[in-house]
Amino acid sequence: MRCRSAVPLLLLSWLLCWLPSARAADLTVWHGYRASERAALEKVVATFNAAQGDKGTRVKLLAIPSDAFTDKISATLPRGTGPDVFVFPQDRLGGWVEGGNLLEPLDFFLEPAVRGRYVPGTLEALTYRGTVYALPLDFKSITMLYNKKLLPTPPRSTGELLKACKTLGASAAGQGGVCLAYPYTDFYYHAALMQAFGGRVFDPGPKVRLDAPENVKSLEFLLKWTAQKGLLPAEPSTALVTSLFNEGKAAIVFSGPWFIGEIAPGVDYGLAPLPTVDEAGGKPMRPWLTVEGVAISSSSKHKDAAFAFLAYLTGPEGARVMALEGRQNPALAQVYEEPAVAKDPVLSAIREQARTAVAMPNLPEMTMVWGPATSAMNAVSHKLASPKAALEEAQRTVQKEVKALRRGPAEAAPKP
Template sequence: MKVESRAVAGLVVGAAVLAVSLTACSGDEPGSAPTTSKASQSLTVWVDANRAEELKDIAQQFEADRGVSVKLVQKEYGDVMKEDFVKQVPTGKGPDVIIGGHDWLGLFVQNGVVAPVELGDKAGDFSDVALRAMTYEGTTYGLPVSLENIALVRNTALADSTPATWDELVAAGQAVVASGAATYPVIIPSGQESDPYHLYPLQTSLGAPLFGTTEDGAYDPDDLLIGGTGGEEFAAKLVEWGKAGVVNTNITGDIARDEFAAGKAPFMLSGPWNLPAFDEAGIEYAIDAIPQAGQLPATPFVGVQGFFVSAKSRNALAANEFVVNYLGREDVQLALFEAGGRPPALTSAFEVASSQDPNVAAFGEVGLAGVPMPNIPEMGAVWNYWGATEAALVNDTAGDPAAAWTDMTAKIQADITG
C-alpha cells in the first residue's frame, strides 16, 4: 500500500504551526478520544514493561522542553498489542506512538495505521540493515531502537575453534560426540513444525533466499526465489541433516537452550536471549559467524524493534519530535539496551555497548551482515508452508526432497498471487 500524500502533507503543515502550539493528540486512556484541553497537550505511548521504566525520565524531559506530557502505557509485547493497535487507530483511539517489531510494518501500512517518520539527517546515524527494516515501499515508518539475530555459539571447552564450512563443523561435532564428551554435534532449535528462522542462514548459503529486492532494497513479493536449484539442494540437505541428528524436530527452543547450557553440544545456533542461561550454567563460550553450508555466505535474519507513529495521532508533529529527537538519542538507546539487553540500533550507541560487552559486538558483527526479516504481508503465505515442509524433510516423510520443495514453492506462489 502506498503512503497517502495527505499524510506527508499533514506533517509539513504541522511544522508551520509548531512554534505556536503542539496541539491535540489521542492522549487519554488507551482506547478513548481526548476530550479536554489538558488531553490535547499529551502523547500516549504503548510500551512493554522492559522499556517503560527507562523512558520515564525522557518523557518528563519532553514535557519540560515542549510542554507536551507523555503517558507511558505498559502493554504486553506481542500479537495482542499489535492487533489492538490495528483495531483502535482507525477509530481515532489507541496511542500516538507504539513500540513494535519491524515485521509488523507491512500489516500496519496495509491497514493505514502508521505515518511516515521524518528522520532527516539522523537517518545516517543508523546501520543500513536497521533502516531497511523500518522502510516499506521506499518510505521510512519507524525509528529503529534495537537489533537481534542469531549467530554460532561455541562451547570453548568442547571446540577450540569454528570450522570454515558447515560440513566441517558437523564433522567436528560428530567427533566430539564419538569421544563421549557431547550428545549432539550441533544444536539447532526446531520443534514439530521446524524453525525456518534458525535454518535460514544455511538456506541462503545454498542459494535459496526468500525474495529478490527492488532497486531501493525493499523485498519484492513478485520475485520469489526460494525455489530452484538452491532450494532443491537445501531440501536434500535437510533430509541428510535429519538422518545425522544435526536437525531434530524434538528439540524445541527451550530444550535447545537447556541442553547447550548442560554442556551437551560443542555448537549451537542461538540468539543473545539464551546467553543468561549459559552464563548461569557456567558455560564458557565464544560467538562466531555461522559457517557457509554452500557457496554463499550464511545470512541470518535480523529483527529490528522500533517506535512507530499512529497515522491518526492528532499531534503527529509532536509524536515525530518525541520519537526522532528524544528516543533517537544515544543516552536513551543505551538505557533501553541496559533494560532489554538487545544491541542498540543507533550506531554510536552500538559502539559504546560493544566496547562494554564483547557479546554485543560479536552478535552485532554477524547482524550487520544479515538481512531484515521480510516485513511484507506476503510473508503470511510463506510461513503457512515453509516450516511444515522443512519438518517433513528433516523427518524423511516428504518423499522426494526436490519434489517436496518444488510443491511448497508452488503453493507459496499461488497464495501470493491469489
C-alpha cells in the same frame, strides 16, 4: 486572574488563559516489553519527560501483553483510537500500510544525518515501497553460542565445524549428546543456511519463490547434516536444544539473544558469528535480521512532538540505556563505539552478526510463508518428501493464499 472576553482582546485573553495550564502534548506510547526492557524504556521516558519541563511534552507508557499487542493495534488504529506512538516488529509493517492510512510516513521529518545514523539494514527494514514508516529501535539475529569447556575455539567454517565435531564426538558431550543443536525444522532458523546458498523467499515483484533451486540445494545440504550420527538431534525442539546445552550434551547452539536467559548458571559459554559454508563457496550463513521500530499513528494530533520522542528514544540517550540496562541491541550505530557497549560480549556479538544478516521481509505476503515453509521443513526432515517436492508444495500453497489476498475478500468470495 479572570479571563476577559472582550472582542478586541479575545486572542490575547485566550493565550493568557491557556498558557498557565496547557501542556505542549500528552503522548501515549504502547509497547510489549517486560522485565529489563520495560524498566529501561521507563527510565528513558522519565528522563525525556524531565527534560521537557512542566509545560513540555509528557509521554505516558502503556504495556500491552505481547500476545495481544498486534490485535489491539490492528483494531484501534483504523478507528483513529489507540496510541500516538507504538513499538512493533517490522514483519507487520506491510500489512498495516496496505490495510489503510494507519501509520504516519516519516520521510518529511528525516534529515540526512538522522537517516545515516542507524546500523545498515535497520532503516530499510522499516521502509515499505520507498517510504519510511518507523525509526529503528533495536535488532535481533541468531548467532553461534558454544560451550567453552567442550569447544574452546569456535569454528569459523562448516569444514572446521565438522572437523571439531568429529574430534569431539558425541560421547565427549555425554550420553545422548550431539555436537550442534538448533531448531533446524523451523524455517526462521533454516533461513540462515538457505541464504548462504543464495536462497530467498521472494523474487522482484514481489513474487513468492520458495521453490527456488538455491532453496532446494540448502535443504539437500541440511539432509547431509542430519544423516551424520551425533551431529544434530533427531527432534530439534527449542526445549530440547536448551536442555542439551545446559547439560553439556551439545557443544554448539545456533540461537539469538533470547536464548541467553535460558542458559544455566555455571555454563561457560561464548558467542561467535555463524560459520561460513564451504559447500556454498565459502559464503557466510545469513540469518534474518529482525528489527523493532517506533511508529507514529496517522491519527495522532501531536505528530511533531511524537517525532521528537522517536528521535530521542532511538538516539544516543535512549540507545545507551536500552543497551546497557534493557539488554537490547540498539539500531543506533554510534552506541557501539562506547566502551561499555563495545566490551559487552553479547551486544558486540549480535552487532557483528548483523553485518551478514538479511532484513526479514516486511511484505504482507510474508505472514503466509511461515506455515507452509515450516511444513515443508518437517516433511523433508522426516523423509516424507524430497526437498524439491516439499518446497514446490509450499510454493503452491502460498501462491494460492497470496492470490486470494490480492483479489480481496469481495472478489475471493464464491459467486452465487
